[in-house]
Amino acid sequence: MPTYRAPRGTRDLLPDDRAVFDRLMRLGADLTRRYGYRPIETPLFEQTAVFERGIGEVTDVVEKELFRLAPRTDESEAWALRPEPTAGIVRAYVQHGMQTWPQPVKLTTTGPMFRYDRPQAGRYRQFWQFDVEAIGDPGPAIDAEIVELGHRFYTEAGVQGVEVLVNSIGDPACRPAYIATLTDYYRGHLAKLPPTERDRLERNVLRLLDSKDPDMAGLNAAAPRITDHLCEACSAHFESVKAHLAALGVPFRVEPGLVRGLDYYTRTAFEFYVAGREGQQQALGGGGRYDGLVALLGGRPTPGIGFGLGLDRVALVLAEQGGADGAAAGAEGPLAVVVSADPDDTVSRLRIATELRAAGLRVRADLARRKLGRQLESAGKDGAHFAVIVGEELVDGQVQVRDLQAGTQRTVAPGDLARELARAEATHHHG
């Protein structure tokens, strides 16, 4: 009922929400630093062609979910908000000649992505992704390393029950023949295909494989598997990826129906799922190898692999699984609140708080003109450890320091305040 509200499919991350995101972003930053990735920022929007050519014109993401920006001039430029980070990062790789850097170039970014589709819980028009890309290494060892990194993110974030699904979707040498085989197969059973599936047959056969239509289950189970139709190189690559994953102890499952929605993927494709939760937003992240993308965007043929993890969904699942965890992260109160016996004396409160802040302490000054009792009550609700009480003793150069948890109180000279509070925090509360 407010006159203005956040646009459809977007939401405000209130401090408690933001605290969870902060934690996840710090984890991502720490993990990628350990693995040797460097942070990069690319624009939130690109020329539409970057996405159309990179992701593929006939993908859902480009066809119906691209968040296009209306041009303001006749510059003949068409822009769109990024629906995923990889295309922009690869564009930057080409633009800045990163092929002259030591390969592979290992990059990471975290930020909002935009897709114009119909919102649902865990599905937004603006959502956040933690993204990792390694460009310039043909694998297969790095494929396993990157899957392990993604898996570790969930583990260290505390998400329970994450499943790693992997598959190989071949490359230009073997995929076309497989697609032809698969198309023939479904054409042979055309009568059994639901209308919507029939429509997709000519446009993107691979999508039929992961259809959730119950009528498709039997048909799909018997469908030719791409892993049986890989060329020798792709097959060897896939076997090696699996061997590396096993060696690293990453639990994974080969999922023959796993095909990713973006055209640029080759060979290794993987997704992270969380099982056993309500709703359909079970995909927490995914990625794959994109050996053709750099060339597609104008660079020299260069292999690459990466993944994106949906932070909104991780936070959602974390809240479902853990509960109080998120709230606790956001509830850091000040070390002390400066209150005054004289409701009108905001000067003393502010001056003392300023001195303590200059000394590096977290201090709130209660600037409301209300009686002392209310100020102390407010300090308690804030979760403050101490209240610094300014009263008539100030003329004798003294203030009261009250330990709000213990209920004890003693007299301190303002000059000693910062040292006393810092020491008390260190001893009482480990910091």
Next chain:
RNA sequence: GUGGCCUUAGCUCAAUUGGCAGAGCAUCGGAUUGUGGCUCCGAAGGUCGCGGGUUCGAGCCCCGCAGGCCACCCCA
């Protein structure tokens, strides 16, 4: 883009067959004038999502729209 369900205070929810919009929590204030957490008292807070229609009268019935949710589509 398709279909279904839902929308009352900041939050969680009440409101009889259509008959004067309420509670709890949260917020703010008070309980003889310098000491919080408990308790008591009080205040503020609502175009009942928005717009039409039916009716003497609509939070309640009908239509449209918006938003949320669910299932598709698809993904994060």
